[in-house]
Amino acid sequence: MFDIRPYIKPLAIAAAVVLVWGGGFYSGQHVAATAATVRLQSVQLTHEQERSRIATAKADELAAALADQQRLADHANKLGWRLLQTQGQLVQSQAQLRERIADATRNDGQAWTGLGPDGLRVYRAALGYTESGVSAADAGDAAKAGQTTAPSTGIPPADLIAHAVDYGRWCQELEAKFDAHAALQGGH
Structure with missing residues (x-):
């Protein structure tokens, strides 16, 4: 019969390493994806705020021009x-x-x-x-x-x-x- 006990410890260590390495990889990928999403949302928010500011400035210019024309x-x-x-x-x-x-x-x-x-x-x-x-x-x-x-x-x-x-x-x-x-x- 084959005694598995001497191999259990190295197998357990290898399984733990695979779990930790695999879990860490997927966890790191998830963190990177979340960070990229947050950065993208921040850029989109900044872009929307700038567009809103420009639109408001143009509307103010138009209102002033119309008032001057009147x-x-x-x-x-x-x-x-x-x-x-x-x-x-x-x-x-x-x-x-x-x-x-x-x-x-x-x-x-x-x-x-x-x-x-x-x-x-x-x-x-x-x-x-x-x-x-x-x-x-x-x-x-x-x-x-x-x-x-x-x-x-x-x-x-x-x-x-x-x-x-x-x-x-x-x-x-x-x-x-x-x-x-x-x-x-x-x-x-």
Whole structure:
């Protein structure tokens, strides 16, 4: 008969070594796999946080751009409305000045060699200047007697004043458009 006892101890040691080595190998592989999973989850979390941060920053930029666009659109609308109001006021002012032409030339009379004081006031108002500073004068005033012309020659006072009304309207509309453009460019 074969006595197994002397072989039991080495077999037990070999089995223990195989179990320990095998268990350690599988245990190490499990630890490595778990660590890799944790690292992968950490990288994914970091990536998601960065994407979220970038998306939030882009959304904030877009919201700011939209708010700025709305502010500029509102500003342009206000300026456009003001320009329309100014043009309406100019039309009304020009109509009133045209009505004053007949009165001014009638009040000044035919004795003037050009514009009389009333006509000069309307002329100045049509060009956007103040009417003050024009004093009443004697009909036919001229620096020298030789400078006067016959009342039937030259441009009639009513035509001169009508020109001033048209030119003044054009200048004032141009100024209003320029002011609106400057205000739009300046953001005021």
